[in-house]
């Protein structure tokens with residue numbers, strides 16, 4: 252496999268083409284952003300830490316029957332993935348109320364939910380990722396009814412794997428964001444999990460103390476961001 256030209260520079264990762272038209276290199280940078288890219292910084296070791304946490308978590312999901320785009324880890328900061336046509340929606344699952352849901356409905360952060368709540372957001376920094384419903388997705392053409400069903404089914408399957416995985420590490424999986432797509436070499440086939448699962452895109456609280464171990468440490472200026480990401484990796488058994 253040969254790495255070729257840069258295709259896209261996102262807020263935290265850079266995507267490169269390869270000599271295989273159906274494979275991409277995902278390069279995890281040290282950049283961190285919040286509030287739709289308004290707050291920016293660099294955190295040493297973030298790229299390599301997230302590349303390793305993502306590979307470990309995706310490996311667990313594959314083992315549990317959730318298809319993902321990850322092909323292999325190439326080096327400290329890079330992974331090879333299947334190139335996908337991503338659906339422009341973010342799937343959020345919440346086990347505990349926090350963040351935008353707490354604000355939107357005036358519910359105290361930390362309120363435990365009797366069952367997981369699923370939300371869709373349109374992936375658009377310019378529009379600040381607005382909350383959308385299934386009709387918006389279907390009627391406005393961001394996804395079909397079948398794709399909506401698949402995203403929900405896969406997301407609930409992910410929750411059934413990851414909630415106990417983090418619980419066994421003494422961590423509450425509060426909420427997280429997933430993105431799905433169709434591999435370009437199987438455009439009509441089933442959806443696969445893409446992008447990443449790292450502390451950048453989820454909330455993780457120490458089950459005993461409630462201490463935050465995710466990107467809220469950056470958003471809320473709590474300090475020691477990467478130290479906490481690495482503690483997450485250590486506790487779940489992801490090799491660093």
Ligand code: ADP
Pocket residue numbers: 259260261262263264265266275320332333334335336337430432445446447
């Ligand atoms: P953002 O675009 O939100 O700033 P990143 O810096 O993480 O985010 O950039 C990675 C981009 O690559 C995201 O836009 C994501 O939707 C996209 N992506 C993730 N997985 C794949 C894939 N397998 N194929 C194509 N694009 C992908």
Ligand code: UDP
Pocket residue numbers: 341343349350351352380426427428451452453454466
């Ligand atoms: N999230 C994300 N990217 C986004 C929006 C949300 O990774 O563009 C994650 C976020 O880290 C959290 C979950 O999805 O784990 C729910 O986020 P929320 O809607 O509460 O928004 P926030 O308060 O993070 O802006």
